[in-house]
Amino acid sequence: MAVEHASERLVELLSRDDALQDQWVDAVAATLGGRISRAELERELTDLYQALTQALGKGGLDWRGEDYSEVRALLVEMSRTRARHGFTPTETAVSVFACKDVLAPTTDSTAEDITAYLQLTRLLDALGLFTIETYARAREEIISAQAEQLLELSTPVVKLWEGVVAVPLVGTLDSARTQVVMEKLLQSLVDSESEHAIIDITGVPAVDTEVAQHLLKTVVAARLMGAECTISGIRPQIAQTLVALGVQFGDIVTKATLADALRHVLHRSGAQQPAAPSTAGGDR
């Protein structure tokens, strides 16, 4: 079979000369512009080179086969590291494609060698695509992990006073986030037995009808549980937008600033106010 023959010939070509490996490392190092140390690159590519030669010898040209599992594992590791260090897809894939150049046929190559080279090109193309796919997957994993972290970080529920919790909202509100805010706020009301909650929307750049609807729902749900919600930090433009949209907050207390809201809440809950800090702010 011609294919088997080609792979045997390739193994021969690849193991003939140690200089080939160095040429490969040189070619890759040139494209990466010194962002990976040469020693590291050499180690990476030597492993890959050996694995590839071995796989060619054993498993022919079928890169999906069992014999290529080590090559694939090495490629996965490489593209993950590249993705994490912020290399571009081109810079990642070039590590594989550069192997073609070092074996490029010259005018004195035999027809057999050229056939073998063409087979290798096909194989390396497949491996290159595999690298890019892994790279993209690694990037997506990073992005989704970050989005999740952001969701967790962006909704802290802080205790302002005995029986008063606040949620300072920062950034754009969408349904998913508002849902998280709602659940966290209600849960913290139960956990801390707080009767008052302040939702501060100073950091929210835009409020549309949907967001307003979510805010209203949160307030109503808190009421059902026996807690009062105050909304603070509505900026002038947002107030204008809300009125233009026809949103009405009804009997929900709204205050301009978080400080006003806290003062209001403390005034309302008067009797439950702890005595200790009253020397500083006793004339409220």
Add this chain to the structure above:
Amino acid sequence: MSDRVPILRIGQVLLVSIQIDLEDQTVLDLQDDLAERIVATGAGGVVIDITALEIVDSFVGRMLANTAAISRMLDAETVVVGMRPAVAITLVELGLSLGGVRTALTLDKGLALLERDRTARTARP
């Protein structure tokens, strides 16, 4: 014969602690029992504790509102206490805001609320 929810009396307050999943018949029985007990005891307040309630449908939601209305007609203020966040969210999504029902986070706070109400009422001429 379905289970009946016990109605306990503490001073001037009737305490209904719902510990089981509510079936429609249980809910109706409870409404009857409660109305009778309010009249029999002359209670000034009703506390419905739903801390153990994990699932609420629109029927139970409406029942809470109805019970509050009935009690008020019999001169007893109703406070629903211990609603879980998930239950509150469900009720809001169902569009039930339980207008006219007073709520408190815990049984303790609910009783304190009724107490405050009563002193305020007796203070008025």
